[in-house]
Amino acid sequence: DIQMTQSPSSLSASVGDRVTITCRATQGVSNSLAWYQQKPGKVPKLLIYAASTLQSGVPSRFSGSGSGTDFTLTISSLQPEDVATYYCQKYNNDPLTFGGGTKVEIK
């Protein structure tokens, strides 16, 4: 099975900073990669699908890139409401494996 590894596992940044989270697959998944945001105590929310397509209603400061095995989620200007754990997920085939998550905090 394909494994998904995210880095870093946690980060602390200042409001307005550019934040980058990476996700690496052990085999190529084409662009079948989604990113989810889970705020503390809340349900996961879809941010990005097809590696770079923003889900409707998601702020434009979020962006995704990559294909194959290496992917990136970028928050161009970190806001207090972005405090959350972010998960990547590959969905090209079963099992629909998630990455281990990246916890984002405000410095």
Added chain:
Amino acid sequence: EVQLLESGGGLVQPGGSLRLSCVASGFTFSNYDMSWVRQAPGKGLEWVSGISSTGGSTFYADSVKGRFTISRDKSKNTLYLQMNSLRAEDTAKYYCAKEYHYGSGSYYNEWGQGTLVTVSS
């Protein structure tokens, strides 16, 4: 508005059984593949099981294969997860998730609020 409402969680002893339900509304349930995803306390997300829109195909994580059974009832717009031979490591919040087919696969565009399963003596 899409709604996914899980129920059936609770406290169960190791070796016991539980059946989770997820009632769907706001979309044509029979048109969509569905999944169960779990999250142990303080841990990440883990895909557990998936079922095709017709119910004809089912998929399981290795960690639950042979113990859990996913099913659906289109007349009741309900997704189920029968969990047998429960272990302490199955303790988690279980989410029902609606799949959206795109390209070569499906991602989750809607999630329920989850139901908590605790396996403990």
